[in-house]
Amino acid sequence: MKQHIIGIRSATGTRLRYALAAGAICSLTIAPLTQAFGDNEAANPNTSNATNDNAQEQMQEAIASTKKEIVYTYADANGNTTRTQVNDTLTNPSGASLLDDASTLTDIEGNDNDQTYSQNGTNLVWSADGDEVSYKGSPTESTPITMKVSYTLDGNAISAEQLAGKSGRVTIRFDYENTSWNMCDVNGTQEKVYTPFACISTLLLSNDHFTNIETENGKVIDDGSNSVAVGFALPSLQESLGVSEDDYEIPSYFEITADATDFQLDGSYTIATTELFSDINTDSLNMDDIDSAQSGLQQGMDALLSGTDALAAGLLQLASGAQALDSGTQSLHAGASALQEGAAALPSGTQQLAEGASNLAEGASALEGATDQLNSGTQALASGTASLSDGIQALQGNDNAGLQQTSIAAAALQSGLGKLASGTQALIDELDANTSRLYGAGNAASAAASSAGDAKSNAQSALTTLQALKDSGTLSQDEERQVDDAISALTSTKASANSAQVAAESAQDNIDSAMQSISSTGDLGAGLRSTQSDLSSAASDASDLATNVSSAYDTAGTLADSASKVSSGSSELAESASSITSGISRLSNGAASVSSASSQLAASATPLYKALCQLSGGTETLASSTPLLANGLQSAYEGSVALSSGLSTFQSEGIQKIVDALGDAEAAKARLNAVSEEATAYDNFSGKAAGTQGTVRFVFKTAAIEAGN
Structure with a gap:
């Protein structure tokens, strides 16, 4: 009759399989998952x-x-x-x-x-x-050790990809293959003995998607919201112990069956170790006391099962942290996408800002040169205007012959002076308007520099948080890939934000320089206003002269000389006015470009800042979920500590006395010793120094x- 010393359905009662599963988990501890x-x-x-x-x-x-x-x-x-x-x-x-x-x-x-x-x-x-x-x-x-996972839906084989989103009775099966073995001496005979790996697999099953869960070679722990399925297998131990499957079946697979709704699974973790079978001492076995052996085996199982519940509680808390981690990863992914869009608009605004700043610098330079020329013309004009005024006053008291001709000249002079006064006023108005425009551009550039600086600072903060999270080692491969994508986007954004900040600050410097040029024309503006007043007065006097004079030949000569000075000053003023108008035009264009680019930069910085906030939210969620993971791991570790005494009892009173149930005790002892020696000998995978x-x-x-x- 075929018996299962390990491996019957969980619904039929507590058996040795529970003890082995819990004991193996204990020997692992869950610490490696950190x-x-x-x-x-x-x-x-x-x-x-x-x-x-x-x-x-x-x-x-x-x-x-x-x-x-x-x-x-x-x-x-x-x-x-x-x-x-x-x-x-x-x-x-x-x-x-x-x-x-x-x-x-x-x-x-x-x-x-x-x-x-x-x-x-x-x-x-x-x-x-x-x-x-x-x-x-x-x-x-x-x-x-290798592992294969297979699926069936309502009894029919189905791939993992096809199973997603389906509903029905689902079976998930884990099959393990052990390829590590040596030829060992067993009672004088060379036998093939496999390295005794215990494989423990765990799955978190949401109760929203899975009900009526059963396991083969495992156990299910339900907390009301989620269920943890824990299963184990001892691949190739059957062959190593030389036990026929017709007599006893030692499991080499783990199976979960459940009613699934909209099937989805977070994946699984499997741990394989030889620690369960290392250092087994069969020499102390009492071959005559089988009843005592069975009692000890049961005691070991009871102790292990008691610790299993504590371990499961830790696993469930661990699952809660993992779900929070997943939520944070989703926010991180969305934030990274928005970040890339915001960052894409940033270089365009930066380029336009740089071009505007260049135009601004050229305009300011031209304005500065024109200002010097304008000062010279204004001084000449002021001198000529003063002489003209004196001549007009003298002319008003003189009725020399030829006054009629002078009257005509005075009328023409009056017209020219009026036009010059009007042009001077227009120049004053243009200076005032561009001063206001520069102030606006300066404010916009300052705001853009501030926004770019904030974006760079936020990007650096998010980078620091993400890097720390990555270094913590709590992320899955997919989560780590998303964090890497976010880090890449943030690094690019930080560089763009830095360029934008430099461009904005450069524009601000050029604006400050232009403002200094405008400031230097402030005195010029005051002089222009004074000259414009003198011109208006001279024009008025010339008008009176044209109306009232009777004769002023000699004084007309003075008038002609003064008018010549006015003409010369007016000409120089006109030339400088043209230059300053050109400078003001370039200054105006530069200010407009800076203002427009600053606005675009600020507009780019706004969604960028929002994306950074969203990204920051994702990193905060990720960071906050890490303690949950740590707490879950700690609880799981405490559960494994509770199992340690049970494992000790299980090894001394359980596994070592399985030999008694195998019939030929001496042969079983020899095989079990060989298995234990293989377990102890397998202490590295990629090599170690001698003596380590x-x-x-x-x-x-x-x-x-x-x-x-």
């Missing part, structure tokens, strides 16, 4: 040589350190490997300056920028400076299945 599926930023290591005697002595001291290795495998929803990364940690209890190591990894990167290494083949020497060393790299060989103790765990993460994808 590092899982998140690459830390690292600098490419530099090589260094250590050849002196002191270095060699320190290296020898460090040989007794422990190498802890975690192999992360990323897989699609069907279990097909897409990427593998190995994280290694070398402990340094002696505080040695150098640590001896060996590794077959490629693309090795230290997690600490200050820690470098020298390499000779597969031998490494790390510069530790008294600290432990952590690094990552890519493996050169396949993992000894090692531990290795394999962590698999399958991709999510999302409806609508």
Whole structure:
């Protein structure tokens, strides 16, 4: 009759499979998940040589350190490997300056920028400076454990992609393959003994999408909102122990069956370890006390099951943190998209601002040159006007012959003076208008510089938060990719915002320069107003002269001479007025460009700022979800601590006495010893230095299945 010492449905009662699952989880602890599926930023290591005697002595001291290795495998929803990364940690209890190591990894990167290494083949020497060393790299060989995930819907096979969004009775099956084995001596015979990996898989199932959940070789814990399915398998242990499946079946798969509505799954985590079977002592077994063995086995199961509930609570809290993390990632993605749109408009405004600032500078320069010429013309005009006034006064008291001709000249002079006064007033008005326009452009450029500065500051703040989050190692591969995209967008935005700020500040400097030129024409403006008043007065006097004079030949000569001076000053004034009008025109165009570009820059900065705010919201959500993850991990760890005493009881009173149930006790003991030796011997994946103790765990993460994808 076929019996299941491990592997009956969870609905039939508590059996050894629960104990094995919980015990294996305990031996793992959940701590590795704090590092899982998140690459830390690292600098490419530099090589260094250590050849002196002191270095060699320190290296020898460090040989007794422990190498802890975690192999992360990323897989699609069907279990097909897409990427593998190995994280290694070398402990340094002696505080040695150098640590001896060996590794077959490629693309090795230290997690600490200050820690470098020298390499000779597969031998490494790390510069530790008294600290432990952590690094990552890519493996050169396949993992000894592989996993496949298959799905059925209402009894029919279906792919993960096709299953998304479907409803019905769904079965998810995990099959594990063990390819690590050695030929071992078992009671004088060479037998094939596999490395005894215990594989523990966990899935978070939302109760909104899954009901009536059952497991094969697993257990389900329900908190009302979510359910955690935990399953285990011991691939190839059946062969190693030489047990026929007709007598006993040791599970090599884990299966979940449930009623699904709008199927979607966050993916799964699987941990594989040999720690459950290492250091088993079969020599102390009492072969005559089978009843006692069964009792001890039950006690071990009870203790382990008690701890399983605490562990499940931690996993559920961990799931809550993961959901918050996912929400933050969505906000981050949306914010990054908006950020890219806002950043795209920024360079255009920056370019226009730079061109406007250039025009402004040219206009200010032309205005400054014209101002000098205008000052000279104004002085000549003022001198001529004064002489003209004196001549007119003298002429009014003289009735010399030829006054009629002078009267005609005075009338013409009056007309010219009137036009000159009118032109001077127009020039004054133009200066006043452009002064106001420059003030407006200055305010716009100042606002644009401020907006660009704020955008740059916010971008830097978001960059710092995202980089810290990435370094925390709590992100999945997809989440990390989105964070990388956001970091790239932020880096580009920061550069654009910096360019915009520089352009705006340059425009502000040019505006300040132009304002100084305008300020220097302030005295000119006052002089123009005085001259314009004198011109108006002279024109009035000339009018009186034309009406009232009777004869003024001699004085007419003075008048003619004064009129000549006025004419000369007027001509120079006209030329300078033309130049200053040209300068003012360019200044006006520059001010208009600066004002327009500043407005465009400010308009670009507004959605950019909103995008940064949205991005900041996403990073805050991500940051706030990290403590939830940490709390969940802590609770899970505390649950695993509660399991430790149960594991001890299970190993001493449980697994070691499975031998009694196998019939041929001596043969079973020999095989179990061989299995335990294989478990103890498998202490690294990518190599370690001679004399270094090692531990290795394999962590698999399958991709999510999302409806609508």
